[in-house]
Amino acid sequence: xxxxxxxxxxxxxxxxxxxxxxxxxxxxxxxxxxxxxxxxxxxxxxxxxxxxxxxxxxxxxxxxxxxxxxxxxxxxxxxxxxxxxxxxxxxxxxxxxxxxxxxxxxxxxxxxxxxxxxxxxxxxxxxxxxxxxxxxxxxxxxxxxxxxxxxxxxxxxxxxxxxxxxxxxxxxxxxxxxxxxxxxxxxxxxxxxxxxxxxxxxxxxxxxxxxxxxxxxxxxxxxxxxxxxxxxxxxxxxxxxxxxxxxxxxxxxxxxxxxxxxxxxxxxxxxxxxxxxxxxxxxxxxxxxxxxxxxxxxx
Amino acid sequence: xxxxxxxxxxxxxxxxxxxxxxxxxxxxxxxxxxxxxxxxxxxxxxxxxxxxxxxxxxxxxxxxxxxxxxxxxxxxxxxxxxxxxxxxxxxxxxxxxxxxxxxxxxxxxxxxxxxxxxxxxxxxxxxxxxxxxxxxxxxxxxxxxxxxxxxxxxxxxxxxxxxxxxxxxxxxxxxxxxxxxxxxxxxxxxxxxxxxxxxxxxxxxxxxxxxxxxxxxxxxxxxxxxxxxxxxxxxxxxxxxxxxxxxxxxxxxxxxxxxxxxxxxxxxxxxxxxxxxxxxxxxxxxxxxxxxxxxxxxxxxxxxxxxxxxxxxxxxxxxxxxxxxxxxxxxxxxxxxxxxxxxxxxxxxxxxxxxxxxxxxxxxxxxxxxxxxxxxxxxxxxxxxxxxxxxxxxxxxxxxxxxxxxxxxx
Numbered sequence: 001x002x003x004x005x006x007x008x009x010x011x012x013x014x015x016x017x018x019x020x021x022x023x024x025x026x027x028x029x030x031x032x033x034x035x036x037x038x039x040x041x042x043x044x045x046x047x048x049x050x051x052x053x054x055x056x057x058x059x060x061x062x063x064x065x066x067x068x069x070x071x072x073x074x075x076x077x078x079x080x081x082x083x084x085x086x087x088x089x090x091x092x093x094x095x096x097x098x099x100x101x102x103x104x105x106x107x108x109x110x111x112x113x114x115x116x117x118x119x120x121x122x123x124x125x126x127x128x129x130x131x132x133x134x135x136x137x138x139x140x141x142x143x144x145x146x147x148x149x150x151x152x153x154x155x156x157x158x159x160x161x162x163x164x165x166x167x168x169x170x171x172x173x174x175x176x177x178x179x180x181x182x183x184x185x186x187x188x189x190x191x192x193x194x195x196x197x198x199x200x201x202x203x204x205x206x207x208x209x210x211x212x213x214x215x216x217x218x219x220x221x222x223x224x225x226x227x228x229x230x231x232x233x234x235x236x237x238x239x240x241x242x243x244x245x246x247x248x249x250x251x252x253x254x255x256x257x258x259x260x261x262x263x264x265x266x267x268x269x270x271x272x273x274x275x276x277x278x279x280x281x282x283x284x285x286x287x288x289x290x291x292x293x294x295x296x297x298x299x
Numbered sequence: 300x301x302x303x304x305x306x307x308x309x310x311x312x313x314x315x316x317x318x319x320x321x322x323x324x325x326x327x328x329x330x331x332x333x334x335x336x337x338x339x340x341x342x343x344x345x346x347x348x349x350x351x352x353x354x355x356x357x358x359x360x361x362x363x364x365x366x367x368x369x370x371x372x373x374x375x376x377x378x379x380x381x382x383x384x385x386x387x388x389x390x391x392x393x394x395x396x397x398x399x400x401x402x403x404x405x406x407x408x409x410x411x412x413x414x415x416x417x418x419x420x421x422x423x424x425x426x427x428x429x430x431x432x433x434x435x436x437x438x439x440x441x442x443x444x445x446x447x448x449x450x451x452x453x454x455x456x457x458x459x460x461x462x463x464x465x466x467x468x469x470x471x472x473x474x475x476x477x478x479x480x481x482x483x484x485x486x487x488x489x490x491x492x493x494x495x496x497x498x499x500x501x502x503x504x505x506x507x508x509x510x511x512x513x514x515x516x517x518x519x520x521x522x523x524x525x526x527x528x529x530x531x532x533x534x535x536x537x538x539x540x541x542x543x544x545x546x547x548x549x550x551x552x553x554x555x556x557x558x559x560x561x562x563x564x565x566x567x568x569x570x571x572x573x574x575x576x577x578x579x580x581x582x583x584x585x586x587x588x589x590x591x592x593x594x595x596x597x598x599x600x601x602x603x604x605x606x607x608x609x610x611x612x613x614x615x616x617x618x619x620x621x622x623x624x625x626x627x628x629x630x631x632x633x634x635x636x637x638x639x640x641x642x643x644x645x646x647x648x649x650x651x652x653x654x655x656x657x658x659x660x661x662x663x664x665x666x667x668x669x670x671x672x673x674x675x676x677x678x679x680x681x682x683x684x685x686x687x688x689x690x691x692x693x694x695x696x697x698x699x700x701x702x703x704x705x706x707x708x709x
Binding site for chain 2 (some may be wrong): 054077113114115118141179180181182196197198201202203204205207210235236237238239248
């Protein structure tokens with residue numbers, strides 16, 4: 001009896017000791033270079049500039065003449081204060097920066113959840129883009145192109161706006177918020193607003209977190225900027241619900257790392273968000289914050 | 300036969316073209332309120348509707364000119380402006396051999412007008428869809444992209460009038476048209492009035508309303524009561540979803556002018572083809588998921604386009620805030636088809652999309668499963684339009700009558 005217990009004790013403690021080592025080995029495969037810049041402040045335009053400066057300046061992302069595609073979250077017929085959409089000031093600041101860096105075109109395709117006319121207006125994004133060369137639109141059938149997702153486990157193909165496929169610089173610009181099904185909407189979830197309804201309904205049907213992670217293996221934004229100036233804690237993704245005001249924007253070239261950090265604003269462990277864990281395991285990026293360099297900036 | 304190309308016909312052509320373009324709904328949104336103009340010009344629709352609904356809005360005033368004009372100018376409107384009459388006359392010209400046939404047809408139009416007036420007075424207008432302005436409007440309103448066969452139902456009246464006019468030229472304007480009949484009666488009444496006033500009248504002029512018209516009017520009142528009673532069972536059983544703000548006597552008040560079908564930005568409204576019985580034929584009902592799923596297919600909380608183009612008040616002009624309180628239907632979850640309930644996988648897209656936060660969830664084996672909160676569900680169909688399950692696991696069912704909910708929208 002005694003000996004069995006001892007043996008079991010040894011077994012258990014040994015495997016417990018081995019676990020972190022194994023996890024470490026797994027992490028070694030993931031890129032260690034991930035860096036997340038977290039800018040705290042009140043003036044969104046200034047915050048964006050300060051954050052970009054920490055990532056090497058706009059020049060690292062947008063070359064003169066580049067075709068830029070932006071994917072904010074402008075899905076719902078709700079006001080900027082309600083936190084259902086990316087803040088219009090952030091979209092505008094990014095568009096103005098791209099213009100000043102000589103972008104030849106700035107496309108903002110968004111497959112809204114509410115009728116686009118009302119949504120673009122209520123979100124404040126349409127008004128914010130007035131006078132800029134950015135084109136905010138809802139893709140029609142002919143604007144999409146089918147693509148293969150070779151690394152996808154469930155989602156092997158999808159339809160993506162040609163403007164996103166053909167651009168030189170793709171920037172993902174989601175808002176961080178609560179989500180009924182996936183717990184949180186962050187950057188990787190935001191791509192659901194770039195595919196047609198038929199695709200996203202299919203994802204819902206076939207295991208949403210895996211489908212989000214599958215798509216993340218395909219889509220490669222040069223930059224992820226998460227709007228966490230105000231975050232919806234309940235009743236997401238549409239809202240209105242309870243709000244918190246972290247007054248932060250989160251910038252990274254690694255979408256998984258950016259999402260992992262953003263999850264902590266909701267007091268969640270990154271790997272409790274299933275699509276973050278899956279994307280990490282599939283090598284999309286690093287969701288383990290102990291291996292991510294987090295740089296904080298005040299602006 | 301008078302010449303075809305003259306100033307009179309040019310004016311009629313311009314009027315017809317203008318109203319056709321309005322009804323087609325191809326003009327920018329700012330023009331949308333003008334779509335009520337043509338149907339509302341007919342007192343049978345605007346005043347009859349107001350009388351029946353016991354609620355006169357500013358629209359009712361639009362019906363006044365055609366009550367007054369005939370007293371002085373006879374059927375000026377018919378021969379100079381009416382777009383339906385113009386087209387019917389043109390078609391009649393194609394058949395010169397049929398010219399005399401109209402004389403053998405009785406004056407149905409006057410009787411029609413009396414029945415409409417009588418039944419409207421009884422609160423349940425019958426046959427207002429025989430109005431020519433609404434028939435003209437209904438034809439052009441039906442041509443909406445993407446084309447749908449069901450939406451083209453309101454072209455039937457227009458096609459019938461033209462077909463009839465080809466066989467019996469001028470029969471519509473001279474014998475059948477209720478709006479023409481009304482104006483003719485008014486003009487005759489004014490003539491007799493004038494004749495009595497003029498000193499040179501050869502004989503005393505009889506001003507009494509004849510017994511027969513009076514009986515027809517009373518017949519309209521009686522028919523309204525009868526129809527209302529008979530139709531009650533059909534109406535109660537008809538599982539349809541009406542546009543938000545639909546009046547209780549909907550089948551009666553609706554002129555089938557096609558405006559709401561055309562105006563709905565989401566293509567939800569279609570003419571009913573029999574579910575509501577003969578009496579409700581071609582009245583508008585909402586059909587969710589009727590077209591391609593890439594467009595929103597639900598009654599959007601910030602839209603009241605259908606109410607703004609209704610000429611009779613069949614769809615009451617609710618302000619947006621009030622429209623958001625009206626429940627036109629009630630969503631029901633089919634647990635057998637639901638991804639969460641049946642497969643145990645997480646989904647709740649219905650909850651994501653519900654604009655009224657009317658989807659509550661219960662946990663079943665750690666998975667959120669949707670249930671509908673009837674005190675909040677407006678039946679807008681947002682859930683149905685986005686449900687990824689196959690077959691769709693949440694569908695809106697009719698709520699008759701529509702109810703005004705107390706729960707404020709979020």
